[in-house]
Amino acid sequence: MYAFSTANPCASGRSLSRMLGCALLLFLSACGGGGGSATNAQETSPPTSTPVPIGSANSTLGFSLPRGGLGAAELAVIVVDGDAQSEAIASYYQTARAIPSANIIRVKLNTASATISAPDFAALKAEVDAKLPAGVQATLLTWTAPSRVVGSCAMSITSAMAFGFDSKYCGGCSSTASSSYFDSESKQAWVDHKIRPSMMLGAATLAAAKTLIDRGVRADASQPAGDGYLLRTSDEARSVRFSDYTGLPAAWAGRLKLNYIDNSAGAAADFIEAKIGVLFYFTGLANVPKLSSVSFRPGAVADHLTSYGGLLPSSGQMPITDWLDAGATASYGTVEEPCSYTQKFPQASVLMDHYFRGETVIEAYWKSVQWPGQGLFVGEPLARPFPDSPSFTLDKTQYLISTRALRPKASYSLEYRAGAAGSWTALATFNVSRAEAQTLRSPLPPANATELRWRGPCANDSTLQCTL
Numbered sequence: 001m002y003a004f005s006t007a008n009p010c011a012s013g014r015s016l017s018r019m020l021g022c023a024l025l026l027f028l029s030a031c032g033g034g035g036g037s038a039t040n041a042q043e044t045s046p047p048t049s050t051p052v053p054i055g056s057a058n059s060t061l062g063f064s065l066p067r068g069g070l071g072a073a074e075l076a077v078i079v080v081d082g083d084a085q086s087e088a089i090a091s092y093y094q095t096a097r098a099i100p101s102a103n104i105i106r107v108k109l110n111t112a113s114a115t116i117s118a119p120d121f122a123a124l125k126a127e128v129d130a131k132l133p134a135g136v137q138a139t140l141l142t143w144t145a146p147s148r149v150v151g152s153c154a155m156s157i158t159s160a161m162a163f164g165f166d167s168k169y170c171g172g173c174s175s176t177a178s179s180s181y182f183d184s185e186s187k188q189a190w191v192d193h194k195i196r197p198s199m200m201l202g203a204a205t206l207a208a209a210k211t212l213i214d215r216g217v218r219a220d221a222s223q224p225a226g227d228g229y230l231l232r233t234s235d236e237a238r239s240v241r242f243s244d245y246t247g248l249p250a251a252w253a254g255r256l257k258l259n260y261i262d263n264s265a266g267a268a269a270d271f272i273e274a275k276i277g278v279l280f281y282f283t284g285l286a287n288v289p290k291l292s293s294v295s296f297r298p299g300a301v302a303d304h305l306t307s308y309g310g311l312l313p314s315s316g317q318m319p320i321t322d323w324l325d326a327g328a329t330a331s332y333g334t335v336e337e338p339c340s341y342t343q344k345f346p347q348a349s350v351l352m353d354h355y356f357r358g359e360t361v362i363e364a365y366w367k368s369v370q371w372p373g374q375g376l377f378v379g380e381p382l383a384r385p386f387p388d389s390p391s392f393t394l395d396k397t398q399y400l401i402s403t404r405a406l407r408p409k410a411s412y413s414l415e416y417r418a419g420a421a422g423s424w425t426a427l428a429t430f431n432v433s434r435a436e437a438q439t440l441r442s443p444l445p446p447a448n449a450t451e452l453r454w455r456g457p458c459a460n461d462s463t464l465q466c467t468l
Helices: 014-019 084-097 118-131 157-163 189-193 206-219 321-326 348-356 361-367
Strands: 025-027 075-080 104-107 115-117 138-141 148-150 154-156 198-200 227-232 257-262 278-283 296-304 330-334 375-379 391-395 398-403 410-417 425-432 438-443 451-457 465-467
Touching: 075 084, 084 206, 104 118, 115 118, 118 148, 118 157, 138 157, 148 157, 154 157, 154 375, 157 198, 157 375, 206 296, 206 321, 278 348, 296 321, 296 361, 321 330, 321 375, 330 361, 348 361, 361 375, 425 438
Parallel strands: 075 104, 075 138, 115 148, 138 198, 198 375, 227 257, 227 278, 278 296, 296 330
Antiparallel strands: 025 425, 148 154, 330 375, 391 398, 398 438, 410 425, 410 451, 451 465
């Protein structure tokens, strides 16, 4: 029933290692003959010595830091015209999340079938794309069927909505095409990658939908310390993600409380029971027992690696919608036999990093899956427990830069120039070791400075530097 492949050409460890950094350094360099000083970027109170200004600028020159996290105006809600439940869910969601009326997209769809053919889906997607307002970066589907698109192979409807149906994204136990959105620094998926991540709300009834939506709204800015449970179960084939789990409790110490449980020997339980305040629950089982005894926090993310978690209605293995019914806010599972490629399932280290740095759950979840073509994303997409509220202010003889969005193991710089034809010169360079709220300090530019810019990892390639 579950034919696994041992091939894993893109083994994990990569994202885990980037979560483990050296001590955070902040180096402030002065230009134009002035002086500067260094300070630790993890500080949240003023350093003992303030940077020496190299000029007498007395304003922020109109500069502001880029905002992070998908906004309501960037999400389109796709509604089945004439389907009473779909329309009621969309209406409730629109009110709860202040979705613009122009972003409510009505389509015709047969919701009595669990599948939609590739040709019929192509027509549906063309209709949706034609109706989407400019600026929409992601979509929410307000039905539970159809959940997958069937052609020569099966894609989830959320991945097909993002990429279009293409057999390179599915095909059972073969490797599939990668998503350029994986672990990217993109703030606008359509602008940067020409895909619109999609999520299905995943509620079977209007009452369940309202409960889920309310839960997502309550998650916003809740800043949960949260407990996370990362399980290596006695089901060896379904526990292939364990190498990504092992170092996370230590890596996140002081920010998130995470627990790695290794039951590979089968001496204890393969599940948690009677736990409260759960924010993350990642495991590998066909069916997860005792979910009703677990209390999830608003914004919680949970999934189980198995073949058919995303196959709705249930195939005999636990459907991912059971996580939502138990109190999670988002989940993920595959709709056709994927075999045990870790790239086809969420990478917890990547998801936690992007979620903690201020992204919505749809952004963080999508960025955590390298090969998402066979995977269905369900939940309330705009839940954002750790919002970034960046600020850039003038504080006497220095600039203060506050944000939680900086990428670990990446370099950022604040630069200035005098006049449109002037050369850009670095005021300060920041090297960040881990995800957390930062308060950074920079010297002021000369009095003749006319413009500032912020440089960091590019949205399309985080190894390159771009103006943000």
